[in-house]
Amino acid sequence: MTAAPQRLIAHLDMDAFYASVELLRYPDLRGAPVVIGGGRRHQPVLRADGRRSYARLRDYAGRGVITTSTYEARALGVHSGMGVMKAAQLAPDAVLLPIDFDEYRKYSRLFKSAVREVAALVEDRGIDEIYIDLTDLPGAQRDAGRSAAQQLKDAVRAATGLSCSVAVAPNKLLAKIGSELDKPDGLTLLAPGDLQARIWPLAAKKVNGIGPKATEKLAAFGIHTIGDLAAADPQWLVAHFGRHYGAWLHEAAHGRDARPVVTFSEPKSISRETTFERDLHAMRDRAELGRIFTELCVQLAADLARKGYASRTIGIKLRFDDFKAVTRDLSLPAHTMDAATIRRAAGECLKRVDLTRRLRLLGVRASALATLAELVAPRATDAAGRPAALHERLASDNLPLFDGAPPPA
């Protein structure tokens, strides 16, 4: 009997993805600190002499955050998630470019299809990163996946002109940590024996799943590195972090992770939200809020239709001027993809919220999704157990969309 082959899981992460895509079309910016974010204004302007002029961080006013920045900008202390206004204090002369998701999605498709030419078992993890299972790739076991990883990097560069960082490890958890170790343009191999020397010295927050809150709580107990965490008593971790999370922290610190590479999964929810340019009040700005609310519902309905889903639970999200958020949701008797039905359900949710404070964000969410195929499948049945036709399963009506925002509580 032969032993099962060692799992070889790659994590591939594009280097400063949005910023690198922008540098492809604005090569004159190469080497400069460049930041992506802050909305859709501040487009570069082509001047009469044929050169471009770019907005600088110091010119910006608004509520945007940094989505990505070049390594030159990061060296100045600018990081993703940071408010643009705050970043402007650190790097006022850095170039600011608007976000162009269509362009990034185009390059995302390009690099992912290049990867799939090399290896078929690919898990999508958003626009700029993926996991790849190399375990059964011919030849991969011979060199622990090194040549396969190099092949992936070469394929991505050939297809896009962009660099990425790849790590190959026994599982997703370690591969994810590993791809950051040699960025940019990295190629990292991690074997089970590398845990103590290469993983344990790292900060605990390098583990995917240990965020700001857990990091702070761990630090309060004197746990700073992954090694500190590995040395902690698992019973103690469970007592302080809960049965599930505490046990997971222990496993993660020891580099154990059996999650498979998943090549497809159905979405659980689809949503639309927007942050207003200025905070709005439910009564004073009622007309504007009503318009935005309806627009979000119309967009959400279009998203559902385009992707082929119907939803049975509609929810709203509000964020107030003090940044506190609340959610409300409502389950319907039948699935819907109809804008008016969504708008009415979302309006019911809104009635359950105290609207004294001003709002900075409004969102609408569809969950409990079913594919249209599921809804028409023979096994789809009505309350009496009889097969139901699609038009009977979808709650749809022609109520007017613009019925205004409900009165504040």
Next chain:
DNA sequence: TCTGGGGTCCTAGGACCC
């Protein structure tokens, strides 16, 4: 002038049913 928009997963209490 702090803090976008799109997601996933987990917890926890109450309703309701067996």
Next chain:
DNA sequence: TCTGGGGTCCTAGGACCC
């Protein structure tokens, strides 16, 4: 009069990730 579990659904909030 007091006292069971288990299972599922609904709802709200929060941590976390890209």
